[in-house]
Amino acid sequence: MSEALLEVNHLKKYFPVTEGLLNRTVGQVKAVDDISLTLQPGETFGLVGESGSGKSTVGRTILRLTEKTAGEVKFKGQDIHSLSSVELRLLRPQMQLIFQDPYSALNPRVRVGDAIGEALLDHGLCSRHEVRELVLESLDACGLSAYHIDRFPHEFSGGQRQRIGIARALILNPDLIIADEPVSALDVSIQAQIINLFSKLQRSKGMAYLFISHDLSVVEHLCSRIGVMYLGSMVETASRDELFHSPLHPYTKALLSAVPVPIPRLKRERIVLKGDIPSPANPPSGCKFHTRCPFAVEVCKAQTPVFRDAGGGHFVACHLV
């Protein structure tokens, strides 16, 4: 196998909980608690879990938009968190982030063409004469046209704004795109168009995606491997087919039972989880899922299950597997 594009080893990101006038640290929010994953060039890895599971923090810590607490992030063999600010800046164009809400990422007073081209100029990747041509190419690849180049963000629909967000990432010709809930703010019909666009761009450009979503049905068509997170930890990782056909972790089974299926007789029995996801500032002991797991037994409260290979690269953390 070729060298991994991205290697994340035992990544942790804790945020301090402070109190009082002196901001005394009284605890920690364990937003990301020992996450490991690898991404090969051109691969798409889906990171799934409920809101509050720490998925977005994983993405932001990988890109070093926030500093890690422990662990290692290697991109093309380079340890991202030990690079100097100059080295990191040189690497930035190769790793791009696409946001859930493209509107908030766009300056309402900046024309779309300028917003897409500014990163090229900032990084000195082309001259002012070349930038318009490259912006047009990127718009075209994302299903927009020359007509849109001088428009302002408010003149676009939600789906078009997400195309602008993708064009802005794409113009830098990245090897890795981290897409954080890129379709969750869109109507279902528009979601399908944007997912198809991601898929088409990957076939033509060959970049890798880390696709973050709370919705398994969104990652199903795009991702070759999927990781399921719960309360800052990875509970299951497998190939897409393996995860959809033979899920092992009760949390994954519950998420899958909510995914609509086109053939009613293949519908899974719905597993409704009790209560909300607990606070990462005070996670349950043992298996963090035991407070909501329909199969929990005594040992689950006391011992943390090991994340281990259950066979054929299908990893799971559950005492009953």
Ligand code: SF4
């Ligand atoms: Fe449920 Fe226990 Fe497995 Fe955790 S370890 S998922 S509580 S059965």
